[in-house]
Amino acid sequence: MSTIIKTTNLDYAFSSKEQVLFDVNLEVPTGSIYGFLGPNGAGKTTTLKLLLGLLQTRNSNIKIFDKGINDNRIAILKKIGSLIEQPSLYHHLSGYENLEVFALSYNISPTRIKEVLGIVGLSGAADKKVRAYSLGMKQRLAIALALLHDPELLILDEPTNGLDPNGIIEIRELLKHLNQKHHKTILISSHLLSEVEKIASDVGIIHNGKLLFQGSLIELQHLQSNHSFIEARVNSAQAAKDLLATRFKATLVGDTLRIAFKNDQQIAEINQTLALGGIMVYQLRLVNHDLEELFMKTIAE
Amino acid sequence: MKGFCLNMKAEFFKTKGTAAVWLTILGAIFVPGINFIICMQRPDVMVGKLSPEPWLMFLRFNWKNVAAIILPLYGILMTSLIVQIEYRNHTWKQVYALPRTFADIFFSKVIVIHTFLLSFLVLFNIAIVASGLLTSQINPKYVFPWNGVPWMMMLTISSRVYLGLLAVMSIQYWLSLRFRNFAISLGVGMGLWIVGIVLMDWDKIIYYPYMYSFLMFFTDFKVHPETLLKLTISSIVSFIIFITLCFRDICRLPERG
Numbered sequence: 001m002s003t004i005i006k007t008t009n010l011d012y013a014f015s016s017k018e019q020v021l022f023d024v025n026l027e028v029p030t031g032s033i034y035g036f037l038g039p040n041g042a043g044k045t046t047t048l049k050l051l052l053g054l055l056q057t058r059n060s061n062i063k064i065f066d067k068g069i070n071d072n073r074i075a076i077l078k079k080i081g082s083l084i085e086q087p088s089l090y091h092h093l094s095g096y097e098n099l100e101v102f103a104l105s106y107n108i109s110p111t112r113i114k115e116v117l118g119i120v121g122l123s124g125a126a127d128k129k130v131r132a133y134s135l136g137m138k139q140r141l142a143i144a145l146a147l148l149h150d151p152e153l154l155i156l157d158e159p160t161n162g163l164d165p166n167g168i169i170e171i172r173e174l175l176k177h178l179n180q181k182h183h184k185t186i187l188i189s190s191h192l193l194s195e196v197e198k199i200a201s202d203v204g205i206i207h208n209g210k211l212l213f214q215g216s217l218i219e220l221q222h223l224q225s226n227h228s229f230i231e232a233r234v235n236s237a238q239a240a241k242d243l244l245a246t247r248f249k250a251t252l253v254g255d256t257l258r259i260a261f262k263n264d265q266q267i268a269e270i271n272q273t274l275a276l277g278g279i280m281v282y283q284l285r286l287v288n289h290d291l292e293e294l295f296m297k298t299i300a301e
Numbered sequence: 302m303k304g305f306c307l308n309m310k311a312e313f314f315k316t317k318g319t320a321a322v323w324l325t326i327l328g329a330i331f332v333p334g335i336n337f338i339i340c341m342q343r344p345d346v347m348v349g350k351l352s353p354e355p356w357l358m359f360l361r362f363n364w365k366n367v368a369a370i371i372l373p374l375y376g377i378l379m380t381s382l383i384v385q386i387e388y389r390n391h392t393w394k395q396v397y398a399l400p401r402t403f404a405d406i407f408f409s410k411v412i413v414i415h416t417f418l419l420s421f422l423v424l425f426n427i428a429i430v431a432s433g434l435l436t437s438q439i440n441p442k443y444v445f446p447w448n449g450v451p452w453m454m455m456l457t458i459s460s461r462v463y464l465g466l467l468a469v470m471s472i473q474y475w476l477s478l479r480f481r482n483f484a485i486s487l488g489v490g491m492g493l494w495i496v497g498i499v500l501m502d503w504d505k506i507i508y509y510p511y512m513y514s515f516l517m518f519f520t521d522f523k524v525h526p527e528t529l530l531k532l533t534i535s536s537i538v539s540f541i542i543f544i545t546l547c548f549r550d551i552c553r554l555p556e557r558g
Contacts, residue, residue: 014555052398054557077400084558088395090386092318104311105399107304145395 004030004153004185005051008061012046012209020046021209028187028202033179035196035217036189038206044189045085047206048157051187052082064153081146082155087138088145091131095122095141098130099148106149116144120174136167143174154178154186160195172199229287230267232257235280243277244270258287308401309409316413321382325417328375329424332363333432340436340443348442355444356433356451360458363429368462368518373511375421376466377473377490383414384477384486394558403552411544414470422459429455458518464533465513467540469494472510475547507531510539 005028013019021043028034038044049055051062053073062069064076089098099113117123120140130138139159146154159175160168176199178184190196196203203220205213213220234240237257241250248270249260261267267284274281316322336359340347351358387393396406433445469490476486497512506512507528513536522529 049394049556052394054394054397056553056555056557074400074402077398080398082395082398084394084398086391088390088392090315090390090392093315097314097317101311101314102395102399104307104314105304105401107307 002030003027006063010061024211030185032201033186033199035200035203037193037196039191042206043209045157048155079152081151083142083146083159084157087142089130094127094129096126102145102148108149116147120144135162154184156188158189175199229258229260231285231287233283240274240279305405308405309412312409312413315386325421329421330428332367333428336363337432337436344440344442356449359433364458364518369515372514373494376470379417380414380470380473381477381483381486385483388481397557407548426455461517462514464536465517467536468510468543471540471543478551
């Protein structure tokens with residue numbers, strides 16, 4: 001599959017003492033929804049800013065549409081729609097006027113403004129001043145702005161930040177729709193694995209400026225399953241450990257037992273084995289891994 | 302070129318309904334409005350003061366405060382306000398993510414700022430004429446004939462003062478782009494202007510850009526014709542130097558937006 005974005009050994013430092021990216025080799029397949037994951041401060045926004053030319057870098061290791069960003073900035077930006085950090089909107093203008101400002105720069109007809117307002121579901125609030133918009137409406141208008149010139153590639157930095165669950169679902173559905181019906185390649189950054197896995201086809205995980213994982217969502221799920229645990233509170237943790245020893249990897253943590261599993265079927269098996277072995281099970285609790293924990297373990301291994 | 306014109310239009314659009322528009326309108330009519338009230342309230346003093354050349358005297362009466370105080374402060378404030386539209390709304394990154402050259406982004410704002418300044422001058426001159434005509438309509442003791450309006454004199458003074466403001470506007474533009482905090486560009490600008498007022502008697506004041514507009518109005522060029530040439534050259538040269546340095550500096554910033 002061809003790649004729309006490719007970075008090769010991308011480094012970046014804000015100063016000689018503050019390097020924030022180390023050898024990042026990002027490869028975003030054309031037509032994908034690429035989830036760019038990492039905890040806060042991992043280097044996601046810095047990477048996205050470099051892709052958009054918002055940060056200057058001497059090394060020209062960034063290729064978008066097979067062209068270097070430093071030498072082809074204008075040609076590349078014509079085909080990219082972006083939302084970096086919080087929505088960039090003129091609060092003293094209405095939603096329609098905001099799009100009008102950018103439509104002038106893209107030399108786009110007013111018909112397209114109405115079209116994108118329709119796509120993001122803001123036709124009814126087009127004449128309202130942006131300062132009166134809710135955060136969700138601002139996010140949607142910012143996405144409309146990114147879509148205005150019908151770009152091939154969307155770069156969205158945490159577009160669901162600060163949204164309520166309904167807003168998150170709306171944006172998620174919108175992105176799926178844009179990818180499937182309008183064939184947009186979408187690079188979306190997030191610190192929530194649970195959020196990205198619902199829409200992404202490909203995933204890259206960055207931590208402390210290093211790309212620790214890159215691959216399809218299926219590969220990520222496999223990786224994650226190797227690091228999933230349940231915690232069992234039982235009447236005799238040692239006896240339970242011995243009972244499970246042949247089939248499961250179990251460790252004692254205080255008076256609870258931590259058992260590795262790969263799928264839901266195995267959870268049922270663990271429960272059944274303990275019950276049939278005469279162990280009183282008081283509680284079975286899924287131990288969720290946040291990204292940092294998961295990848296700290298990966299690094300350690 | 303078409304792209305640049307469209308981007309300029311977009312830049313003007315952003316100022317819609319902002320304080321920059323109101324500052325220009327109110328700033329331009331403020332002094333002529335005050336002087337109209339003074340003329341109405343104190344004809345006993347003003348009729349004598351404005352004769353025998355009422356238009357010329359009225360013009361000087363209006364211009365002295367504007368050239369010395371209002372315009373330099375307007376220039377400082379206006380430049381910051383225009384740049385602040387982007388900072389306040391966190392839109393610089395979106396502007397730099399547009400397929401626009403850095404020169405396009407930089408100079409389209411310069412043109413917006415100077416258009417506002419020129420609009421101020423035009424409005425101010427209109428307000429002077431309107432104020433004079435209205436004064437003579439209400440109180441016939443004042444004689445401001447329509448056919449006596451010194452258009453040429455108004456154009457000359459306005460052009461000279463505008464020329465005198467070029468360098469200040471480019472320095473202020475640089476400061477406003479460099480510092481996100483509105484108070485820094487405003488504070489430094491006002492500080493430099495006050496320093497100029499304090500140093501007014503300095504023999505090298507002609508090389509101090511913040512006083513050019515003041516000198517352009519208050520210097521008697523009939524007595525010191527050589528000063529006009531010096532001031533004009535200093536204004537243009539310092540404008541070119543500062544705007545070039547500013548552009549180079551902004552292009553080289555490691556982070557945009």
